[in-house]
Amino acid sequence: MDSVDVTLDSVWPAELRTDRLHLRPVTSEDAPLVGQLLTDGRVRAYLGGPLPRERVAARQAAYSQTAGHWALVRVTDDQAVGLVSIGPDHRCEGRAEVSYQLLPSAWGNGLGREAVNAVVRWWSAVAPGGGPVIAVTQAANTRSRHLLESVGMVVLDEVTEHGARQCLYSPGGDEDDSDVRWVRLIASRLDEVERRRGAQARATVAGRRLPEDLAALSPEEMAQLCPASHGAYGRICARATDHAPDLHLGRAPDGEWIAWRTSRPV
Numbered sequence: 001m002d003s004v005d006v007t008l009d010s011v012w013p014a015e016l017r018t019d020r021l022h023l024r025p026v027t028s029e030d031a032p033l034v035g036q037l038l039t040d041g042r043v044r045a046y047l048g049g050p051l052p053r054e055r056v057a058a059r060q061a062a063y064s065q066t067a068g069h070w071a072l073v074r075v076t077d078d079q080a081v082g083l084v085s086i087g088p089d090h091r092c093e094g095r096a097e098v099s100y101q102l103l104p105s106a107w108g109n110g111l112g113r114e115a116v117n118a119v120v121r122w123w124s125a126v127a128p129g130g131g132p133v134i135a136v137t138q139a140a141n142t143r144s145r146h147l148l149e150s151v152g153m154v155v156l157d158e159v160t161e162h163g164a165r166q167c168l169y170s171p172g173g174d175e176d177d178s179d180v181r182w183v184r185l186i187a188s189r190l191d192e193v194e195r196r197r198g199a200q201a202r203a204t205v206a207g208r209r210l211p212e213d214l215a216a217l218s219p220e221e222m223a224q225l226c227p228a229s230h231g232a233y234g235r236i237c238a239r240a241t242d243h244a245p246d247l248h249l250g251r252a253p254d255g256e257w258i259a260w261r262t263s264r265p266v
């Protein structure tokens, strides 16, 4: 599996069309749209609030220069009404994250749903080597959650980030698909006990205490906690034995229990 960046670069620039939208790469001419979205209190209500001017300028520049950012152009009037982005998920190596934001004037018409659906399908079809795709949204962001569920995505995991409960969504689908089996395993939380108690107990038995404050550990100390290379990206695998090649259960740098998938050799 290639990294998300490599896969994205190999298929970018990409244009997508839906019934009512034209998704085209963001250009420098979209700076006013980007600025409007990043400073709007309604759009930013579940995204940490409006951004200060200097951060807006940085993103205006970055969006048009980086693969994975589309402007959503409404075909009826040729107006750009929002953005959808896809890029590496910083929580999980080899996983892509899709995000989206529309001007409030365009809400309530199913345009967000149409765009996100197109991007999720495009990623699976055009970039199968790019790994699974997720979307992360605050648990309290009912519009966004409704959108994701309406395109067939299911809750994969929940974590606390930026001081708020966040839901990680991933596409549901064919039971034979290994990605989906993984999604279901997590979604159904069959491993809840293992994640919250058993993993810690096994690590203790093996003499590998899972510290509360992972951020205080050096990379060397992290590597010692696990015989495999699971300290990568600041995550600690809670399994002292029975490593699965793909599925890991452990703790993220913020101390949250987390499940992740990786193609790294273990």
Ligand SMILES: CC(C)(COP(=O)(O)OP(=O)(O)OC[C@H]1O[C@@H](n2cnc3c(N)ncnc32)[C@H](O)[C@@H]1OP(=O)(O)O)[C@@H](O)C(=O)NCCC(=O)NCCS
Binding pocket: 042, 043, 044, 046, 047, 098, 099, 100, 101, 102, 103, 106, 107, 108, 109, 110, 111, 112, 113, 114, 136, 137, 138, 141, 143, 144, 146, 147, 150
């Ligand atoms: C999240 C966000 C894109 C959702 O926008 P939205 O317009 O509410 O979402 P949808 O595209 O799913 O449209 C929803 C409504 O459009 C209407 N709709 C659906 N399909 C339609 C169609 N084909 N024609 C007309 N209307 C339609 C329906 O009323 C639908 O609501 P319902 O499913 O309850 O019946 C928007 O709220 C937003 O930009 N929020 C700020 C950014 C954000 O929080 N992003 C999430 C984290 S990345």
